Structures are given as structure tokens and as C-alpha cells.
Amino acid sequence: MSRVFFYVQHLLGIGHLRRAAVLARALVAGGFDVLLVSGGAPVEGLALDGVRFHQLPPLRAADASLRDLARLDGSPVDEAFQRQRTEALLDLLHAEAPDVVLTEQFPFGRTRLRFELLPLLEASRSLPKRPLIACSVRDVVRRAGPERVDEAVALLDRFDAVLIHGDPRLVPFERSFAGWERIKGRAFYTGYVSERDLAQGMQSAEGKDEVVVSVGGGAVGAPLLKAAIAARPKTALAHRTWRLLMGENLPVQERGALARERGVIVEPARSDFTTLLGNATLSISQAGYNTTIETLCCADRAVLVPFASERETEQMDRAQALAERGMVAVVAPGALSAQSLADAVGRALAGPSLKSFPPCDADGGPTAAALLQRLLAR
Numbered sequence: 001m002s003r004v005f006f007y008v009q010h011l012l013g014i015g016h017l018r019r020a021a022v023l024a025r026a027l028v029a030g031g032f033d034v035l036l037v038s039g040g041a042p043v044e045g046l047a048l049d050g051v052r053f054h055q056l057p058p059l060r061a062a063d064a065s066l067r068d069l070a071r072l073d074g075s076p077v078d079e080a081f082q083r084q085r086t087e088a089l090l091d092l093l094h095a096e097a098p099d100v101v102l103t104e105q106f107p108f109g110r111t112r113l114r115f116e117l118l119p120l121l122e123a124s125r126s127l128p129k130r131p132l133i134a135c136s137v138r139d140v141v142r143r144a145g146p147e148r149v150d151e152a153v154a155l156l157d158r159f160d161a162v163l164i165h166g167d168p169r170l171v172p173f174e175r176s177f178a179g180w181e182r183i184k185g186r187a188f189y190t191g192y193v194s195e196r197d198l199a200q201g202m203q204s205a206e207g208k209d210e211v212v213v214s215v216g217g218g219a220v221g222a223p224l225l226k227a228a229i230a231a232r233p234k235t236a237l238a239h240r241t242w243r244l245l246m247g248e249n250l251p252v253q254e255r256g257a258l259a260r261e262r263g264v265i266v267e268p269a270r271s272d273f274t275t276l277l278g279n280a281t282l283s284i285s286q287a288g289y290n291t292t293i294e295t296l297c298c299a300d301r302a303v304l305v306p307f308a309s310e311r312e313t314e315q316m317d318r319a320q321a322l323a324e325r326g327m328v329a330v331v332a333p334g335a336l337s338a339q340s341l342a343d344a345v346g347r348a349l350a351g352p353s354l355k356s357f358p359p360c361d362a363d364g365g366p367t368a369a370a371l372l373q374r375l376l377a378r
Helices: 015-029 079-096 111-125 146-158 180-186 222-234 252-257 273-279 289-298 314-324 338-350 364-377
Strands: 003-008 033-038 052-055 059-061 069-071 100-104 132-138 161-165 187-189 211-214 242-246 264-268 282-285 302-304
Touching: 003 015, 003 079, 003 111, 015 033, 015 132, 015 289, 015 364, 033 079, 079 111, 100 111, 111 132, 111 146, 132 364, 146 180, 161 180, 161 364, 180 187, 211 222, 211 273, 222 242, 222 264, 222 282, 222 338, 242 273, 273 289, 282 289, 282 338, 289 302, 289 314, 302 314, 302 338
Parallel strands: 003 033, 003 100, 033 052, 100 132, 132 161, 161 187, 211 242, 211 282, 242 264, 282 302
Antiparallel strands: 059 069
């Protein structure tokens, strides 16, 4: 059985780790022995059926700008800590002697982790039996200047394949990566990586005719939750129940600040989220990868409120691509208010149902597994 060494680093929320776990489970189902190596904060309840897991000494983003790294206690990441992580990573690589080395996002992202990822690439290429080296990347990457694009293209010379977990009919990769023409010969679309049962029907009537407001892990979701409460009376859905789902990373002080009022439910994120989406009249959410694919597969109508910062353009690019196709209504970053959100709700209700569009390709996990098997057999 071929062995996969799968590196993932989540910095702010948990979306990257969650998607990596879904992909890792699909690779196991596709006949691989997978070791998922995580460098972010531990996450309880991560579904790892059949996937082996290794936790590196954890680090996170120092703040929402994603410019600097920090330990979980907030202290800076110094050279000694970097050496400790790198040595642990390389020792693990040599012990595993994998057939496939898979990096999540790098070199399109996670460049702050160069201190360990460049040594990982060189060590992988120097193993007695050189593994297949591939990048696992989302449908959209952060827009970068020419110098950064050139760096990514140069680093990709060390990779055998780029697995793009998206559907080019919805969001072509070249929309966000200017170096597409130079890498497309080794790039493969897999479809979106999602839970296999997304469209298998509702498990209950929970969420029926509601407005479901979600913020993923919740680390930067408080403004959207507050705006939703304020927007509700301004919309045609003011008489409906609005269900606000707090992510596990929503700061405690922000949870207490959310107004509890008649017709508004505020509760933690739920495992039956896709059932809620399928039963709801409208979904309001950010535009992270996992939430967006669940919305496209399950929801009737949607408003996307992408998170954006100087170093984070992915959500806006994704949301805008879908809005251009008439699939969702969008509130631009920096424009969020009760009125702008209420206006977007009106546009979403006046527009077509998501169910009227051809289904997107959400079978990325099994497709990626089959692709890696084919590449190994070359």
C-alpha cells in the first residue's frame, strides 16, 4: 500500500485542517496509507477514520493580518522553535519514507513556513526512493505580485503535480493565479473536496424555512453575526427564525455581546449544518472554501460576506466569481452594515435558486485519490 505524507498548517481558522482531513479520508478510501501532519492548534473531534495523525509543535497566526507567526500562547516564533519544528518534520519524513509527499497550499500559500517547507522539499527529493511530490491547493489563492508569482512558479519545478480542488466552470484557477500558463502542464482539477453525502437529502426538518447565519470557525465572524441581528427587521424575512451559528473560535467576549431576541437563535456550530442549509430559506455566511461548497450543494439561496484583509483575497475572489454567474448575492468587504446586508438578502431572494444551476463537481476526494494512483503508476 502506497504511503502519503500530507502536511497541513492552519493559521487562523480550522478550514484548512478540516478540508485536509476530508481529503486524507478519501485517500485512505482510495487505497493509500495516509499520515496527516498538522502544524496548527489541536482541534478536538476531527474525523480521521483510518488516517494516521501527527501533531507538530503548534503555531498560529499572530493576528488576522496573517503577517506573523506565534505560538499558541501568543509568544513569537523564534529560531529555536523553527529548528525544533523543522527537525521534527524531517525526522518524521525519514521514518515514513513515503511514496507521496503532499503539501497543502504551499508554494501558493503558507510561505511564512518556508523555514521548514523548503527543507522538507529538499529532503523528499533526496530520499533513497524519491516520492511523488504534489501540492494540494484550493480553487482560489491569494492574489500576489509578479515577484511572488515567479517564486511560486520556480518552486513548482520541484513538484510533480498540482491538485486543484475546484471546478473550473465556476472558478478558474487562472482567475487568482497569474502564472497559470507556466504551470498548467502539471495541474489537475479534482473537483471540490467535500463530504460525500452533501446532497443525499435532509436528515430532519431542523432549520425549516429559517435564515441560517454561519461564520465557519468563527475567529473573525463576530461582525457578520452582529450585522445579521441588526439586518433582520429590515428584510422580507423578518418574521422568520434567524439561526446564528457561532464557530468554536469565536472569542468568548463576542459571544456574550450577541443580542438574544425573539425569533433569533444563537448557538454553537452544529454537525448537521448541511441539513440546516438544505431546509433553510436563505444562507448567510462568509465565503470560506468549506462553507461555500456546502452552500452550493445544499442551500436554496445565499448571501456571501467574504472576509478580506491585506493578505487575504481568496474569499472575495471566490464570492465574486459566483456572483458574476448570478448564483449568490455578495456584500463587499468593508461595506458590511445592517442595511447593506438587508439589501443583499433582498437581491438573493429576487434571484434564482442555487438548485436551478447545474451541480458543481464536489467529488474531489475520490478523484484526487484516483489521480495520485495513476501518477504513481507512470
